[in-house]
Amino acid sequence: MTDRNIIELKNITVSFDGDTVLDDLNLSIRDGEFVTFLGASGCGKTTTLRVIAGFITPDNGDVFFDGKRINDLPPHKRNVNTIFQRYALFPHLNIYDNVAFGLKVAKVPKDEIERRVDEMLELVNMKAMKYRKVQTLSGGQQQRVAIARALVNNPRVLLLDEPLAALDYKLRKDMQNELRRIQQTTGITFIFVTHDQEEALSMSDTVVVMNEGKIQQIGSPTDIYNEPKNAFVADFIGESNIIDGVMLEDYKVKLDGREFVCLDKGFRKNEPVDVVIRPEDVDIVPAEKGELTGEVTSNTFKGDYYEMIVDVCGFKWMVQATDETKVGAKIGLIIEPDAIHVMKKSKYSGKFGDYSTFSDEMDQMEEEEEEAELESEATENE
Amino acid sequence: MNKRKGTFGTAALNTPFVVWSAIFIIVPLIFVIYYSFFDQDSGVFTLDHVKYFFGNPSVLKSFGQSVWLSVASTLISLLIAYPFAYFLSKKRPASQRVQMVLVMAPMWMNMVVRTYSWATILEKNGLLNNILESMGLGKINIIGTSGAVILGMVYNYLPYMILPIYTSMSKIGTPLLEAAEDLGCNSFQKLTRVIMPLSLSGVVSGIIMVFVPSISTFYISQAMSDRKILLIGDIIESQITGMWSTGGLNRGAAMSFVLMVIILICTFIMNKYADSDEGGMMI
Ligand SMILES: Nc1ncnc2c1ncn2[C@@H]1O[C@H](COP(=O)(O)OP(=O)(O)OP(=O)(O)O)[C@@H](O)[C@H]1O
Ligand SMILES: [Mg+2]
Numbered sequence: 064m065t066d067r068n069i070i071e072l073k074n075i076t077v078s079f080d081g082d083t084v085l086d087d088l089n090l091s092i093r094d095g096e097f098v099t100f101l102g103a104s105g106c107g108k109t110t111t112l113r114v115i116a117g118f119i120t121p122d123n124g125d126v127f128f129d130g131k132r133i134n135d136l137p138p139h140k141r142n143v144n145t146i147f148q149r150y151a152l153f154p155h156l157n158i159y160d161n162v163a164f165g166l167k168v169a170k171v172p173k174d175e176i177e178r179r180v181d182e183m184l185e186l187v188n189m190k191a192m193k194y195r196k197v198q199t200l201s202g203g204q205q206q207r208v209a210i211a212r213a214l215v216n217n218p219r220v221l222l223l224d225e226p227l228a229a230l231d232y233k234l235r236k237d238m239q240n241e242l243r244r245i246q247q248t249t250g251i252t253f254i255f256v257t258h259d260q261e262e263a264l265s266m267s268d269t270v271v272v273m274n275e276g277k278i279q280q281i282g283s284p285t286d287i288y289n290e291p292k293n294a295f296v297a298d299f300i301g302e303s304n305i306i307d308g309v310m311l312e313d314y315k316v317k318l319d320g321r322e323f324v325c326l327d328k329g330f331r332k333n334e335p336v337d338v339v340i341r342p343e344d345v346d347i348v349p350a351e352k353g354e355l356t357g358e359v360t361s362n363t364f365k366g367d368y369y370e371m372i373v374d375v376c377g378f379k380w381m382v383q384a385t386d387e388t389k390v391g392a393k394i395g396l397i398i399e400p401d402a403i404h405v406m407k408k409s410k411y412s413g414k415f416g417d418y419s420t421f422s423d424e425m426d427q428m429e430e431e432e433e434e435a436e437l438e439s440e441a442t443e444n445e
Numbered sequence: 446m447n448k449r450k451g452t453f454g455t456a457a458l459n460t461p462f463v464v465w466s467a468i469f470i471i472v473p474l475i476f477v478i479y480y481s482f483f484d485q486d487s488g489v490f491t492l493d494h495v496k497y498f499f500g501n502p503s504v505l506k507s508f509g510q511s512v513w514l515s516v517a518s519t520l521i522s523l524l525i526a527y528p529f530a531y532f533l534s535k536k537r538p539a540s541q542r543v544q545m546v547l548v549m550a551p552m553w554m555n556m557v558v559r560t561y562s563w564a565t566i567l568e569k570n571g572l573l574n575n576i577l578e579s580m581g582l583g584k585i586n587i588i589g590t591s592g593a594v595i596l597g598m599v600y601n602y603l604p605y606m607i608l609p610i611y612t613s614m615s616k617i618g619t620p621l622l623e624a625a626e627d628l629g630c631n632s633f634q635k636l637t638r639v640i641m642p643l644s645l646s647g648v649v650s651g652i653i654m655v656f657v658p659s660i661s662t663f664y665i666s667q668a669m670s671d672r673k674i675l676l677i678g679d680i681i682e683s684q685i686t687g688m689w690s691t692g693g694l695n696r697g698a699a700m701s702f703v704l705m706v707i708i709l710i711c712t713f714i715m716n717k718y719a720d721s722d723e724g725g726m727m728i
Contacts, residue, residue: 116627117626118623118626137626137631138623138626139626139627139628139629139630139631143627144628145624145627147623147624147627149620151620151621151623151624152624153621153624153625153639154621154643155639155642155643164625164638165628168628168629168630168634168638169629212628213627213628216628216629
């Protein structure tokens with residue numbers, strides 16, 4: 064990755080029929096960077112890609128490519144290729160010709176086209192059926208053809224709109240590694256869209272968290288995870304307990320009536336704040352030794368850990384532990400200073416991070432009911 | 446899985462269609478074949494009627510006229526319809542709808558009326574010549590020329606060319622066109638590499654839908670040529686209506702039959718050609 068910006072979005076605003084879809088978006092993407100847009104459905108990820116590709120002219124703001132303003136440059140003149148969310152493969156062409164399309168338009172010599180297309184089909188594991196019609200392919204196969212069709216052109220910037228969404232778990236993992244490897248060896252700038260946070264964190268140099276047409280946070284995966292900027296990001300990335308707190312002074316925060324030492328500073332005295340504590344950062348101790356005490360209200364086995372909901376003074380925490388604790392048990396919680404992340408209050412405060420309506424609890428209740436029903440049925444049948 | 450389940454419902458829905466086809470397609474066809482191949486008096490099989498088509502110079506000349514005029518009008522229709530459909534499909538949806546209604550509007554009027562209106566405009570003392578004369582230019586004779594007949598065919602059948610082409614173009618959809626742009630196509634390359642191949646089936650349908658009625662028409666040539674140009678349809682018509690009692694019915698039937706076979710073969714070849722490039726389509 065270089066320090067030069069290849070794409071810059073400045074004050075981009077896009078609206079459709081009066082609905083603002085992108086709201087004063089500012090973003091710089093460096094040459095060779097792997098950037099991921101992460102956000103819920105409808106937050107404007109595809110729209111942002113379409114602005115970069117040139118299919119949408121923003122109502123306001125400027126798009127720069129390599130330092131040049133390209134607002135008025137039509138899509139076919141931009142050195143950008145897209146893997147479309149809905150594939151958009153050409154139904155009149157077979158797999159090979161779909162992939163060769165861009166190279167043929169660019170009048171690349173025939174033998175070079177053949178070599179590059181074959182290489183690409185090999186890469187996405189589609190070489191064996193290269194003369195098949197694309198309509199006969201499964202969703203995952205079409206997606207792989209779409210990847211090959213864009214990548215084969217070797218663009219400066221590749222836009223990937225949820226390119227792995229239709230693949231099964233194993234293939235998705237393989238393709239994630241493959242795409243990451245391609246990105247690193249070719250140095251092509253990847254702008255990747257996903258709503259899978261694990262995918263975003265594991266693949267990218269930089270993650271851009273979006274919500275409602277606004278960028279919530281830009282940062283490295285570790286920054287985003289460890290230092291979420293507001294309650295939305297904290298909740299969207301991983302599991303988070305988000306508790307109302309008061310910043311008493313630098314390095315000292317009060318929550319649930321107790322003072323805790325933390326690593327954050329720079330807040331006003333007694334400023335109300337949101338405090339994020341990740342479920343895996345909470346230590347469990349016997350009740351009398353805890354800084355906080357609570358009652359376990361549910362406990363779910365997750366394979367390599369237990370996920371508990373703990374009621375602390377009416378606020379439900381999610382806590383992860385390696386040992387099982389019985390539902391109903393009183394336990395103590397200890398929170399180390401580096402487990403505490405203090406955030407400024409935002410419009411998302413109070414909307415996220417409380418597990419009192421957590422679905423697992425519901426699931427469990429339903430399951431218990433079902434089990435009871437099954438049992439009574441079984442006794443009736445006997 | 447449950448393919449059989451629908452059979453009864455399908456059959457019930459199909460029944461009117463089957464009955465309709467039987468009465469209005471199969472039965473007339475049997476009559477045509479009967480009159481073409483059997484002697485009316487003795488009821489014996491004969492090829493005399495069919496031979497009349499191939500052995501009679503005036504029939505062959507009319508047939509040749511029909512072929513060239515209908516090929517010409519089909520090509521002209523295509524040349525007008527394709528660009529029209531292309532530019533129309535790029536317009537906003539609302540204006541596309543309005544323009545399609547305008548394209549189809551003439552079809553709501555009876556063809557006879559439409560053709561006669563053209564004839565009255567173009568005839569020796571018609572509107573056009575009056576205007577030309579008042580401007581100091583001489584009269585021109587249009588009625589009776591091949592051009593007039595082609596004009597009549599194109600005017601009457603153009604919507605049948607526009608409609609399938611427009612439909613196949615609007616089915617292509619923006620995502621594919623954007624993908625083409627994304628891969629470096631300018632407007633012209635988009636047209637040649639995506640729109641043309643994907644609208645080929647519409648072109649084939651349009652060609653069939655214009656060519657078939659053009660080659661068999663008798664009415665347009667009568668109105669637009671003042672009976673100076675006799676098409677194969679005119680011959681068939683005059684055989685059947687004028688020489689009913691002297692074997693005209695048999696000769697007319699035989700000519701219809703030959704014409705039908707030729708059209709079927711052409712249609713079949715056209716469809717084959719379209720199929721090789723794209724999936725199913727209408728005949
Ligand atoms: N052409 C359009 N006309 C009207 N509204 C649009 C158009 N394109 C997008 N929108 C709206 O803009 C918003 C953002 O859409 P966008 O496709 O960018 O979402 P997204 O983040 O890609 O979502 P997803 O994860 O579901 O793909 C949505 O509310 C969508 O309905
Ligand atoms: Mg999208």
